[in-house]
Amino acid sequence: LVDASPAKFTALRREVVTVPARRIVVRAGETPTKLYSLYNGWCFRFVLLPDGRRQILSILLPGDLLATQAMYVNPLRYSVQSLTEVTLCVFDREDLLTALRNDPQMPDRMSARFAREAAEADERVLGLGQLTAIERVARLILRLTNKLKLRGLLRDENVEFPLRQEHIADALGLTAVHVSRTLSMLKEDGAIVMGRNALTITDRDRLVELAGNYQAAALN
């Protein structure tokens, strides 16, 4: 949204805020009057089951809207938490809805954004329903790096990577232990190298192969 029409949105922007890592930015059950776009840093969107199980619905990267759903579905059905320190652009929900009604270009843009999000959700359903652990992990890495590349946030094959293995596990429907084993395989295969908060893809072709040769279409 921000990148789609910077000028218009800058005009609507109310403020820019900074939030530390590991904070809940938006909480499920609320009916927020503010909307946020992620300007800098990483977040994730998740739901909790009553028994404590957590499903991460998506990883949010700079340029993403934090809670698109808040525009139309209330109360909000998921929470959003920061992974790193993040900077957010704050918008007023009513301002955005008004702009949506008055600007003839907005409906298409908004619908296109929703359609893209739905397509991404379909991708995730496919992954969780049909893919093995290695395929899921390999694809997650490919998806994230592809997206960063498209947004010009990736110089070489080396990324800042703030996800803990527990996040990967909760995003992919696996356990942290099994993610550890799976990542070890990717490392032994020479496909990736991981540092504390960094990831390097050393053999992209191999990674694509391990992802089942199913490259998610770019969509962006």
Next chain:
Amino acid sequence: LVDASPAKFTALRREVVTVPARRIVVRAGETPTKLYSLYNGWCFRFVLLPDGRRQILSILLPGDLLATQAMYVNPLRYSVQSLTEVTLCVFDREDLLTALRNDPQMPDRMSARFAREAAEADERVLGLGQLTAIERVARLILRLTNKLKLRGLLRDENVEFPLRQEHIADALGLTAVHVSRTLSMLKEDGAIVMGRNALTITDRDRLVELAGNYQAAALN
């Protein structure tokens, strides 16, 4: 869409067609110029992996649009197949887009529809990522019957149910064999009774309990 503003859409409707069971209605990779809404019968939306694995992304019931994505994402990334004989209302993609631009109420409506679909996709991700086989099957049954009830297509607890166990399996990321065993448990528990093309919920509370007491919010 159809039910949301019948009059407007009836005006846009180009024709009504009937398609037999087990036909592919829309094929992934195409860029359809027609859009369909499901007037009668059941369909499902799915993707195939190169190696033959199939993920059913959603089950479509009367009132659903067949391929919302076709409005904005091209080429289409999933296929749609009929489960029963279906009757479809046919719309011209350009007509709809024009209506969307000219009718001030349409953008909100369309965005709301997308948002709802995205929320449903999130539900599916949650289910595939965190739930056990019994929970998934129980929830699928609850979701479908709830939706039918909301649309006034369900008299008692007895539904026409055209899904084969293989469909359930491919929708839930299980195998048909395991779905068979899981359904047997539900039957032995006295929660449901299944006939050839019919399903009866005999103990809804028990079913909700088996679904992990996590009732998907209605969303409709």
Next chain:
DNA sequence: CGCGCTTTTGACCAAAATCAAGCACTGTGG
């Protein structure tokens, strides 16, 4: 140095997949 947090590793377990056989229903043709 030592305290948290995260990752790794190992031994063991469980849920679901796989393989394979047999059964039941339905619809068709003799």
Next chain:
DNA sequence: CCACAGTGCTTGATTTTGGTCAAAAGCGCG
């Protein structure tokens, strides 16, 4: 009216993938 073909369902034996539990090892940081 019955044989039988096709499709889908059930069941059992076995294997696999990933989960669980628990301990130990790394690592960043005060």
